[in-house]
Amino acid sequence: MAAEKQQLESIESVLKKLPDADAQVFQEIYYGKNVRPMEISEDTIAHARMQNAEVKAYTFGAHPEQLRASRLVRVGIFQHQTPMATNVPIEQMRATMHKMAHDAITTAFYGHANIFCFQETWNMPFAFCTREKQPWCEYAESATDGPTIKYLQELAKQYNMVIISPILERDEMHCDTIWNTAVVIDNHGDILGKHRKNHIPRVGDFNESTYYYEGNTGHPVFETEFGRIAINICYGRHHPLNWLMFGINGAEIVFNPSATTDGLSEPLWGIEARNAAIANSYFTCAINRVGTEHFQNEFTSANGQPAHKDFGHFYGSSYIAAPNGSRTPGLSRVSNGLLIAEMDLNMCRQVKDVWGFQMTQRLDMYAKSLTDACAPDYERQIIRK
Amino acid sequence: MAAEKQQLESIESVLKKLPDADAQVFQEIYYGKNVRPMEISEDTIAHARMQNAEVKAYTFGAHPEQLRASRLVRVGIFQHQTPMATNVPIEQMRATMHKMAHDAITTAFYGHANIFCFQETWNMPFAFCTREKQPWCEYAESATDGPTIKYLQELAKQYNMVIISPILERDEMHCDTIWNTAVVIDNHGDILGKHRKNHIPRVGDFNESTYYYEGNTGHPVFETEFGRIAINICYGRHHPLNWLMFGINGAEIVFNPSATTDGLSEPLWGIEARNAAIANSYFTCAINRVGTEHFQNEFTSANGQPAHKDFGHFYGSSYIAAPNGSRTPGLSRVSNGLLIAEMDLNMCRQVKDVWGFQMTQRLDMYAKSLTDACAPDYERQIIRK
Numbered sequence: 001m002a003a004e005k006q007q008l009e010s011i012e013s014v015l016k017k018l019p020d021a022d023a024q025v026f027q028e029i030y031y032g033k034n035v036r037p038m039e040i041s042e043d044t045i046a047h048a049r050m051q052n053a054e055v056k057a058y059t060f061g062a063h064p065e066q067l068r069a070s071r072l073v074r075v076g077i078f079q080h081q082t083p084m085a086t087n088v089p090i091e092q093m094r095a096t097m098h099k100m101a102h103d104a105i106t107t108a109f110y111g112h113a114n115i116f117c118f119q120e121t122w123n124m125p126f127a128f129c130t131r132e133k134q135p136w137c138e139y140a141e142s143a144t145d146g147p148t149i150k151y152l153q154e155l156a157k158q159y160n161m162v163i164i165s166p167i168l169e170r171d172e173m174h175c176d177t178i179w180n181t182a183v184v185i186d187n188h189g190d191i192l193g194k195h196r197k198n199h200i201p202r203v204g205d206f207n208e209s210t211y212y213y214e215g216n217t218g219h220p221v222f223e224t225e226f227g228r229i230a231i232n233i234c235y236g237r238h239h240p241l242n243w244l245m246f247g248i249n250g251a252e253i254v255f256n257p258s259a260t261t262d263g264l265s266e267p268l269w270g271i272e273a274r275n276a277a278i279a280n281s282y283f284t285c286a287i288n289r290v291g292t293e294h295f296q297n298e299f300t301s302a303n304g305q306p307a308h309k310d311f312g313h314f315y316g317s318s319y320i321a322a323p324n325g326s327r328t329p330g331l332s333r334v335s336n337g338l339l340i341a342e343m344d345l346n347m348c349r350q351v352k353d354v355w356g357f358q359m360t361q362r363l364d365m366y367a368k369s370l371t372d373a374c375a376p377d378y379e380r381q382i383i384r385k
Numbered sequence: 386m387a388a389e390k391q392q393l394e395s396i397e398s399v400l401k402k403l404p405d406a407d408a409q410v411f412q413e414i415y416y417g418k419n420v421r422p423m424e425i426s427e428d429t430i431a432h433a434r435m436q437n438a439e440v441k442a443y444t445f446g447a448h449p450e451q452l453r454a455s456r457l458v459r460v461g462i463f464q465h466q467t468p469m470a471t472n473v474p475i476e477q478m479r480a481t482m483h484k485m486a487h488d489a490i491t492t493a494f495y496g497h498a499n500i501f502c503f504q505e506t507w508n509m510p511f512a513f514c515t516r517e518k519q520p521w522c523e524y525a526e527s528a529t530d531g532p533t534i535k536y537l538q539e540l541a542k543q544y545n546m547v548i549i550s551p552i553l554e555r556d557e558m559h560c561d562t563i564w565n566t567a568v569v570i571d572n573h574g575d576i577l578g579k580h581r582k583n584h585i586p587r588v589g590d591f592n593e594s595t596y597y598y599e600g601n602t603g604h605p606v607f608e609t610e611f612g613r614i615a616i617n618i619c620y621g622r623h624h625p626l627n628w629l630m631f632g633i634n635g636a637e638i639v640f641n642p643s644a645t646t647d648g649l650s651e652p653l654w655g656i657e658a659r660n661a662a663i664a665n666s667y668f669t670c671a672i673n674r675v676g677t678e679h680f681q682n683e684f685t686s687a688n689g690q691p692a693h694k695d696f697g698h699f700y701g702s703s704y705i706a707a708p709n710g711s712r713t714p715g716l717s718r719v720s721n722g723l724l725i726a727e728m729d730l731n732m733c734r735q736v737k738d739v740w741g742f743q744m745t746q747r748l749d750m751y752a753k754s755l756t757d758a759c760a761p762d763y764e765r766q767i768i769r770k
Contacts, residue, residue: 026400203740248754266414267711270415279623325652360599381603382608382634383608
């Protein structure tokens with residue numbers, strides 16, 4: 001295997017080289033003023049260290065109100081490398097992943113997280129670059145009683161935590177079809193429901209349309225004891241309409257479990273989930289995979305380059321953005337990490353009242369425009385001399 | 386008048402303090418790899434200097450194709466302070482503005498610009514903070530034969546340049562109503578058409594809904610000799626559906642002439658127009674006013690603070706973003722400036738082919754979802770236990 005490129009630790013590690021006053025100015029303009037580092041317990045830090053994971057914590061402020069108490073919630077998002085060679089037996093990989101999940105969720109519990117979310121198809125290699133159906137399709141499991149979901153149900157109940165588990169789903173009730181699905185387990189360990197990825201990429205090594213189809217679950221928002229949440233899986237973050245519908249359905253936090261690589265999307269990563277938070281007045285949590293995965297058999301990337309065995313670098317950099325446009329710094333580009341953010345969900349409505357994007361959105365006009373635009377004989381509004 | 390806060394020159398002036406290698410790494414991740422500084426003539430620089438304006442120039446690359454020649458176009462966007470006290474007589478202000486426009490457009494001509502765009506309501510103070518109707522409504526002029534449009538028609542013809550002029554419009558044919566309008570003048574000096582601002586803010590000092598209503602011109606795309614262009618005026622940049630419709634109608638470059646202040650929107654500024662470029666596979670040009678405008682009569686800002694006479698700081702920072710997610714650095718936060726970018730419009734379709742956002746957007750599903758969501762009895766898709 002060729003030596004891999006030395007990877008940058010994080011964009012924030014570069015900015016640390018600025019003089020303090022300049023870093024502060026940059027921070028206020030780039031990240032916004034309403035996000036502050038938050039202290040977390042020694043337990044949390046020690047537990048993360050045992051897993052070779054970093055842990056960072058931030059808090060977003062909101063204003064006190066007269067009629068509503070603060071609605072503080074803590075979210076934990078976890079990014080990780082595939083911990084073993086991609087070709088180990090599935091049961092071995094799964095057991096290792098479950099152990100890692102246990103450790104990560106326990107760390108989040110020490111950090112008082114109420115809602116926890118993994119990256120996309122978190123319990124398997126991101127093998128869709130290979131276009132091989134096996135053994136990868138064997139990783140697919142039931143969204144109601146598969147081994148991963150059952151394992152997490154126990155943890156959710158034990159830790160009183162809502163857990164979002166993005167997996168490869170096997171739908172045995174509908175002809176054994178495969179889906180890219182996020183399962184929501186509530187803090188009593190019950191399955192609240194699931195959402196299937198709405199938009200499937202056909203770009204670079206992301207040959208996912210070979211494996212599963214566009215989701216058929218609409219834009220569900222899950223009402224939990226800690227707030228109304230939704231999941232926009234990976235490539236769906238490029239689609240403003242997908243984000244919009246979760247907002248229309250009442251989401252206060254939208255998770256974006258992803259797997260995306262540096263050559264493809266890195267300059268876009270800080271933009272899209274954050275724009276969605278702004279446009280829809282909710283919190284967004286963007287989670288990306290970490291590391292470079294190698295596969296046993298070579299494959300091509302449809303880019304004129306020779307066949308090879310690695311997917312390129314998943315650059316992590318998970319972050320959380322608020323309705324007012326502020327965001328946390330990102331996690332590392334190279335290592336496992338847990339990002340905890342405390343947020344007052346009251347900020348969502350407060351920002352709606354200030355900015356008024358919902359009041360001014362002219363939804364009826366666009367419903368008509370989009371309907372017109374779908375017609376096969378649609379004539380675009382083009383002005384010519 | 387109280388001493389004004391010392392303003393930061395630009396976010397890029399902070400980043401210049403990084404060691405070169407770090408600045409390069411940051412640049413590639415933050416701005417993207419596909420934008421490079423471009424040489425411009427001494428004439429251009431000298432002419433800009435005479436106006437106390439900076440000039441910056443960049444080029445975006447695209448791939449050669451077999452069947453289409455490159456479609457290189459140069460865009461010039463100009464940001465400026467109101468050059469006189471806000472309460473000078475209107476004719477005096479207008480004459481000074483026209484002189485400044487002449488100089489700016491001449492500079493852009495030296496820089497070989499094909500399309501030129503000003504900031505929002507560029508030829509008057511941004512007086513909508515005052516809620517006074519006069520003298521400000523007197524600045525409104527006809528979009529077909531007002532003095533500013535006539536003045537620019539001559540320049541457009543002389544310089545073979547498409548000019549976009551965002552003005553306060555008086556529509557005498559429809560009961561003297563006032564609109565916030567961008568007029569497109571083609572490179573022969575003919576008026577190609579106009580677009581009226583689709584979304585009107587009610588936030589902070591932006592009391593614009595006191596003066597004019599939501600636009601009734603749809604989402605026109607103007608077919609010019611240099612490419613298909615559209616205009617999303619100011620607050621419309623917060624609305625992804627507004628950007629989307631310009632894309633559906635075929636825009637290759639969308640201008641966002643704006644006026645927005647640092648206390649309100651600065652962390653959002655780099656996000657929204659750039660996200661629109663990504664989501665819709667077109668170029669976007671975000672132009673903001675510069676400086677702090679003072680008014681004769683005091684006004685309140687509905688924020689619990691005492692009455693005052695200034696609008697706060699318009700922070701400039703104009704920039705151009707490409708369909709592949711790369712962007713130019715911004716212009717200054719404090720001074721007049723001209724940003725020239727050379728772009729190959731072939732990049733738009735190239736990015737569509739690579740990323741496939743249009744193919745995968747499921748427009749029919751959203752047309753139906755938005756139509757449903759407009760119903761008074763719409764039931765949101767909320768999953769409860």
